[in-house]
Amino acid sequence: MNSSALAAELLRRNAGNPALAWRLLRHLLSSPAAPLPPLRLIISLSRLLVVARMLPELHHLRRLILLPRHPPAAVRTALSALVSVSASAGLLDDALAHFRSLRSQFPSHPPSTRLYNCLLNCSLRAHRADLVEVLYRDMLLAGVPPETYTFNILIFSLCDSDRIEEARLLFDNMPLKNCQPDEFSFGFLICRYCKAGLSHRAVELLDEMERLGRSPNIVIYNTLISSFCKEGSIGEAEKLVERMRKDGIFPNVVTFNSRISALCKAGKVLEAYQIFRDMQEDNVLGLPRPNQITFNLMLDGFCKGGMLEEARALVELMKVGGSLTSLQSYNIWLSGLVKCGRLLEAQQLLEQMVQQGIEPNSYSYNILIDGLCKEGMIYSARSVMNLMKNNGTSPDPVTYSSLLHWYCTRRNISGAIKILHEMTSSGCFPNSFSCNILLQSLWKEGRILEAEKLLQEMNKKGYGLGIVTCNIVINGLCENGKLDKAIEIVNSMWQHGSAALGELGNAFLGLVDDRNEKKKCCPGLITYSILINHLCKAGRLDEARKLLLEMMGRNVAPDSIIYDIFVHGFCKQGKVSSAFKVLRDMEKKACRPSTRTYNLLIWGLGKKHQIEEILDLINEMQEKGIPKNVRTYNNLIHALCDREMVDKAASLLEEMLHNSILPNITSFSMLIRAFCKISDFDAAQAMFHGALTACGQKEVLYSLMCNECFLYGKISEAKELLQIALEKEFSLEHFPYKSLIEELCKEDRIDDGHSLINTMIAKGYVFDPATFMPVIDALGKKGNKQEADKLSEKMMDMAAHHDGSMVSFSDRLHGDSENKHQKQKQEQEVSLGSDWHNLLHRDDGSGIAMKLLKRVQKGWGQGSIPAPRPQNFDLVDEWEITN
Structure with a gap:
């Protein structure tokens, strides 16, 4: 028997004992007369060593392969096998070591495209985008032609690194390399465009795909439909559904679920229900039947839309059909009951869950505890918490935070601190969120020394004094008449981060490690919004303007909320012309004014009884496509009532309804007062009854x-x-x-x-x-x-x-x-x-x-x-x- 046959026999007999097999084969391969075994034997041995994670032995095998007595062609083939086996097993570093030996030993004989693809794929799976680029450059330098598969790996890697424009450039250059994009090339880019909120560019790729004769599959269509739905472009999503049908691709349950989800999020719950009902009842078109996700989406839509009776009917339907079996479904229904104030039913539902073998989790209990706390039912919340413990579920920081928030909203600081002690004694330590709730309450109460002490404790326990904590402190200083100190700290934050809070006298400077530039807690948009808001409230508008310029100089771009603060400040001082200058400045800086911006201006004009100017401004809103809301009309009603133009103000109710804007209690209240003021009690009485009909x-x-x-x-x-x-x-x-x-x-x-x-x-x-x-x-x-x-x-x-x-x-x-x-x-x-x-x-x-x-x-x-x-x-x- 020759050495190759002997090696093969030894490997076969000892496959279950890799260590013994390796010792025998190493002895055989080390013999000066032994030739290099055939490729299949090298691959088998490599795989055996990889599975056994005998990586040092694998590198020893490479050294044996590189012995000078072996023919170069056989060595090249054997090294390529080592690279391929290691890369396929996800051993990137080992595969690269073998690959470097291959490239250094045979610089004039480049590896195959297949081997490069194997390494590229391994690098991609390891999220090593840097290696993907290095290997691709090496491939081009070696003169190895890339394939469509190569480009797909590169495109995916660039997309995974959020370098979508580079991925698109590579995609466009594929034909220059004699490679045609396939459905994966298109699919990767379309998916990334959708994730980036660029659905219309994704549709352009879909059009190009069809021009090249490539047939999009249902996954690509579902990705696009889901993306348009998430963006609220329901009409575009519906067009794609029709396009699917024309292309001979019938929508599946994923397609329908995307549409139902989007309609519910857009508040069009009844339209979503129409689709849901068609899925249940329409057997002619062969629509997909609703699955568990469909039922949950529809139930969530009803609950969030306040349509409790519809949700209740759906729950009964799910019970009959056997679909009410998951914890997620129960949690959705539980949340809906709590949202609609049916707390007793929610408590009963928790008991039913246990009886039916659906064990509530901490999220289930927290839904109810939070709802009870928000309704002021602290003792009931405590009872549910005890039930939670008795059923073997430990309260978590979310549970205690709900209780903590209840005490803080009622200014019961001592009760809140007892909750913190209770948390720690039960082994559930407060997190930054819990501490921030108490911190905010302490500042609101003006208990500054205690707030500072809490900050010290947070820092001491390593909770991390992030931007939220800093903003609470800055707002607290402003609320307590220490506006200049707050400005001083914000200026210091650019250099010291959250350590700037040491300027409160807490000796944080040097204790907080904020030297890492990437982690440094620097002032942001909310931070500056707080300062600017308080400066405007204090009538220090010139200083607020300087602060605005400073934040822009530090590349913190103002949003419409900050501009609205200035608009409100000027209107409050009666400087409406200055407020209009802010509006025009917003437009110049491409910051789109919101409905709130115009409402503030209308309020300012109303204070000066400038009715005609208000009407002009409302017309401007309509021309610019800025929607009016109930506050817009209420501001106009208030201005008209102040001028005793009550009949004209009352006529606005009809216009509001025509524009699908429901008058609220404030709308009717102003009109009732105005009619009483002019002694038209019949009209006031009619308005009162109208209010009862509209508002309950x-x-x-x-x-x-x-x-x-x-x-x-x-x-x-x-x-x-x-x-x-x-x-x-x-x-x-x-x-x-x-x-x-x-x-x-x-x-x-x-x-x-x-x-x-x-x-x-x-x-x-x-x-x-x-x-x-x-x-x-x-x-x-x-x-x-x-x-x-x-x-x-x-x-x-x-x-x-x-x-x-x-x-x-x-x-x-x-x-x-x-x-x-x-x-x-x-x-x-x-x-x-x-x-x-x-x-x-x-x-x-x-x-x-x-x-x-x-x-x-x-x-x-x-x-x-x-x-x-x-x-x-x-x-x-x-x-x-x-x-």
């Missing part, structure tokens, strides 16, 4: 109409509105119930006043005890001592429980509201209000109320009415995150 039975509308009627002497109408409010169990906080009852008593309508008080008591309202006084006085004057005593007793009982808030019976049924009010009573004693004390001590000649109170107090032993106590305000003496 809102408490604010009833309180507005009640106040206006009372203000202009329409006492009976005001009383009727208050009675309706009581029937609907609205909060009476903004109703003139005290003044109205007093006025009824003055008009000798004691029964009406008495009836209102009894209704309020029967409905469970807790209200200002001073409301009783006019009725008690009136009853006393009429000699109705028994009724007066009853009311006095009720008044004293209410005085003992009154905490200064207006709470309805429906609120008291709400567990969290009740707990909230109990907690408020525990934490602080609230003054009963000056009205109460003034009425008790007034001297109107009768003294009846005072006499009654003294008699009642003496008989009941109630003691004196509590005096107001100073409110406690917890200070954070110390806070530290413990590991």
Whole structure:
């Protein structure tokens, strides 16, 4: 048996033991008389070593191949095999080492195109765009002709590096190298154009593809349709669907899902549902059936669009069809219920999920906890959090951040700090986001020393003082009257990054490692927006303009929001002509004004009663294609009402509806006030009923109409509105119930006043005890001592429980509201209000109320009415995150 046959036999017998096989073959190959084994044996041995990750042995094999006794042709072939096997296995560095040996040993015999392609592909998979370029240049220098496959690798590599224009140039030069683009060449570029938001350029490539006789596949079409859908160009997407059909490619479920997703995101949920329904019902056209993704997209569309009943029907359909089986579907439905305020249903859904074997994850619990916190139901949120723990899911930073945000929005800093301590004690450490919530709250409260201490702790624990934290500090300084200090810190940030916060006195300088230019926390657009906004608020417009020039000099381009700040600042000072100069400057700098920009200008003109100029500006908006919104019309309505052009203002409602803009409560409120002001109460009443139809039975509308009627002497109408409010169990906080009852008593309508008080008591309202006084006085004057005593007793009982808030019976049924009010009573004693004390001590000649109170107090032993106590305000003496 010759040596080659022996080597092959040894390799076959010891394939399961690579180390032994290598030792035997190395001994055989090291023999001076042994020729180089055949190529197939080299490849087999190489693969065996690669699989066993015996890479040093692989390099030893290369050295054996390079022994001088072997024929050059055989060596060249064997080295090429080593390169190919290593590259195919993803061993880029090893493949390059073998390739360098090949190129140095045989400079006049370049490798094949196939070998270059193998190395290029390996470099691409390793995301080594630099190597792709080096190998391609080497290929051209060696005179090796590239193939279409070569160009496809290069195009993909350039696209992957976001060098799309270079990729396009290479694509255009392919024919010069005698290579024709194939569907992969087109597909790579089309995909990258779509990702870059350049869908129209991608369509140009599609046109060129068809001109060259290349047939686009369904993947290319779906990529384009999805891209246009994401950009909101639904019409263009629909054209492509028709083009697909003409090309004989029938849209699949991916195509339809893209369209449904885009329509839902654009708010066209019913149009999306039409497509969804066709997919379910149209068997004639053979449309694809909805899959799990389709159902989830449609459910998400209904939920985000506030179409709860439609979403509920879809959930039932999914249950029947067996599609409501994924956690993602349940989370979408859970989020929809929370968004629409159906928190009890959401809690029940969590329980159902567990019963049906769908284990909620932290995201599921966080949806509900966040919704409960936003509704002020902190105790229910805590209960869900306990359920979360009991079911084996640990609260994460998102969970605690929702609770933290609740305490911060209610200015309960001590409660927020307790949450941080609770986080750390449970092993869930606060992140930058959590700390930033508290930091912002501390600055809002003006608790600067504590904010600075929190900054130190964040820095100490390595949370990273990024641009968000810096912006919170800068805004906090501005809000607390330290605008110049904020400007000083921003200027220092260009050199020191977030270490510039050391200028607060925290000794951050030198502690924060911000020397890396790429990571340095430099001022950005939001940073400058904060400073410019506060400078304009302070009337320092010249300094704000200088700051604008400075930021532009530092290549921070202003956006329309910054220009709007200047427009608002000038309009606020009555310098409308200067505001218009800002508008024209925006246009010169190619910064498109927004609807908000024009709304601010309309507001400024309205302050000067320049109606004609407002109308001209609205016409300019229409000419430039800038959409009007409800605020545009509200500003115009306000200006017209100020000039008592109320009929003209009212006619705008019809124009708004014609333009698909729904009037809001503000629109109707201004018109109601304006009609009442000119004593056209029939028109005001009609406008009020129109508002109820358009906006719903809102408490604010009833309180507005009640106040206006009372203000202009329409006492009976005001009383009727208050009675309706009581029937609907609205909060009476903004109703003139005290003044109205007093006025009824003055008009000798004691029964009406008495009836209102009894209704309020029967409905469970807790209200200002001073409301009783006019009725008690009136009853006393009429000699109705028994009724007066009853009311006095009720008044004293209410005085003992009154905490200064207006709470309805429906609120008291709400567990969290009740707990909230109990907690408020525990934490602080609230003054009963000056009205109460003034009425008790007034001297109107009768003294009846005072006499009654003294008699009642003496008989009941109630003691004196509590005096107001100073409110406690917890200070954070110390806070530290413990590991």
